[in-house]
Amino acid sequence: MTDAMAPLIEAYLDGSIDADSAERLATVLREDSAQGRQIREQIAFAGLIGQACDATDADAVQRAVSERIDAQGSASALVRAVQQSIGEHVVRQRWQRRVALAAILALLVLGGGILMQATRPELGRITASTAAASVIRDGVDRPATADFILQPGDVLVAPDAVALTYRHGVRLQVESGRGTVVDHAHFTLEDGQLTAEVPRQPEGTAFIITTPQAEVRVVGTRFSVTADANSSRIDLHEGEVILVRRHDGRSLTLHAGEYAVADATSVDLAARSQDQDGWQALFPDGLTGWHVQHGDWEHIDGIVRGRGTRSATNRRGRARLMSEAAILDCEVVCQLRAVEAHSVELQVGDYNWFFAMPPPAAWVDVHLRQRGAELTCTVDGVPLPCEPGDGQPMRPGPLSFYIGAGGLLEIRNARIRTP
Amino acid sequence: MIPDEAHWVRQAQRGDREAFSQLVRLHQERLRGLTALSIANRDDVHDVVQEAFVDAWRGLAGFLPGHPFGPWLRTICRNRIRKFFRDRRPERRRELALVDDALLAAPEPTEDDRRLPALRECLALLSDDQRELVVRRYHDGEPVQVIATTSGRTPNATSMMLTRIRTALQRCVERRIAEVQP
DSSP states (O other): OOHHHHHHHHHHHOOOOOOOHHHHHHHHHHHHHHHHHHHHHHHHHHHHHHHHHHOOOHHHHHHHHHHHHHHHHHHHHHHHHHHHHHHHHHHHHHHHHHHHOOOOOBOOOOOTOOOOOSSSSOOEEEEETTTEEEEEETTTTEOOOTOOOEOTTOEEEEOOOOOEEEEGGEEEEEEEEEEEEEEEEEEEEEEEEEEEEEEOOOOOOEEEEEEOOEEEESSSEEEEEOOOSEEEEEEEEEEEEEEEEEOOOOEEEEEETEOOOOOOOOOOOOOEEGGGGGGSSSSSTTTTEEEEEEEEEEEEETTTEEEEEOOOSSOOOOOEEEEEEBBBBBBEEEEEESOOOOOOOEEETTTTTTEEEEOSOEEEEEEEEEEEEEEEEETTEOOOOOOEEEEOOOOOOOOOEEOOOOOOEEEEEEEOOOO | OHHHHHHHHEEEEEEEHHHHHHHHHHHHHHHHHHTTTTTOHHHHHHHHHHHHHHHHHGGGSOOOOOOOOHHHHHHHHHHHHHHHHHGGGGGGGGGHHHHHHHHHHHHHOOTTTHHHHHHHHHTTTTTTTHHHHHHHIIIIIHHHHHHHHHTOHHHHHHHHHHHHHHHHHHHHHHHHHHHHOO
16 A cells, blocks of 8 residues: 555545545545555554454443433333244244145156265254254264254254254255255255245256155245155245146246145146235236336336436436335335345335345345334345434335336335235 | 354343343444444444444344354344445535445455454554554544644654554554464
8 A cells, every 4th residue: 555545544534535535545445456455454444443442341332232222212112023023933833834734746856866975075054953853874863953064864853943054055944854964955854844945056056855755946945845755735935946746747836925735646736825814916917006106117027127217307317116005004025136226225105214225136035014103124134224214103105116326126026914 | 153142042032131132242342343344433333333233132033043143243233334324424525425435335354353352462562652642543533633733743644653553553463363373
């Protein structure tokens, strides 16, 4: 880093930098150069020094956080909301266990089998378990503790829920039953129930779940499989899978919110809407029921796409899609992805309040929940700060998707439920 | 996840404030270090970190048990950092906003939670004058002009001294971290 940059860094930290110096500093930072990285590191290190000199201890931070929670006057309401949310989660799990077990899922039999390697590489690990769970390895029963590193051939025995994480972010929750870790991209469920979250897999690869009757090949989705000796059922929560029934080769495409029920003797193999607990598609008829305020929007192959186009009347190149219906007290789930975007927002109540998120380059799961004055939004489970549009008390109004500055926003697997 | 941490997370999800307080104590230093990589003013760092913990408390229902709590928490903190820059932008002079934007767009320096403890040790090795300069500048937030005036130096000379001290501290931190690596 040149000596000439040192005063510029200090002037920026002081807040006293002039226009020319700011332009120079910003230009260097924007370059992908060694000097730009050095300057970024210098500014970051200045912040670290400030913290290293700061004697504030952990107790003081904890007290300050508690005061903020109390001061927002919502501590008891938050507790109720958290408890209510946990209760709803438990209800959904119970519903899954009551699901009829009369289906055979499609099988795609992988040719070739799996080569056992002389060295047995780590392909995943158990992330949560119970005392009753065990792993049978080489005929020896071992406790299935958290952080247990899995190897090909391990047999998981799970009287209660056990969570596994594989490479490439695949997460399995074996609710009960028995299964085998085949390799880094393959798990066999011999009996019981599991839920899988499979993020987008590397090009040309898929994660395989095998049951006694079926095999599901997934490249990126979240679904539940329930299997026993006679039948299986798959409920697809997110993404898309193609199922092929083994005994006759008949195939079916399942979309998010659908399930397939079949068994070895049934002729019928059909996708049915889950539509459980009041969920409905957010775009059941394409863009009918939605108003395009800015930009160009289309609905093709189940994906809604919006692009901001700069014009005389849309100088900022925004795109906003607003529901024609005024919505209050709702829950919305969807997946979003953005390209070349500066900002992405989910707005409620006609810009009453909104959530801004970093433009997601890859598909992210969004969950918006509004009940009375309580409004939350998470992206891949991480809460976003709620920001005031006009800051007025919550009122019915359109739900809007917004992208700024000429970017492209894609929406899929969008569902809504209202009380 | 640390074995106790999983218990605290579960308890916090049930509304146990004391359990959440344990999580705050456990993660506060790392969040402060992360935030300081983008925000130099220490009061702002505290503000952002505390708001991030409040967001985490509110969003606990969305946290999946069994997953690492730290990365989830740090993602929340990054959201708060971005909001901090967005919120202050309207009041920011254009010149400062220009550099803010360039900083946010630049790749974030690697987060390393070994740096803060090592940095504290290295600060103790500075001379008294150097340490006083660093504390006045980066902890107390005194402008370079004020430090220069009271120390009888020019602002440029003061800036250069601070740069040299920072560079020396960075090298010290790297050595300390390398020494403890297996």
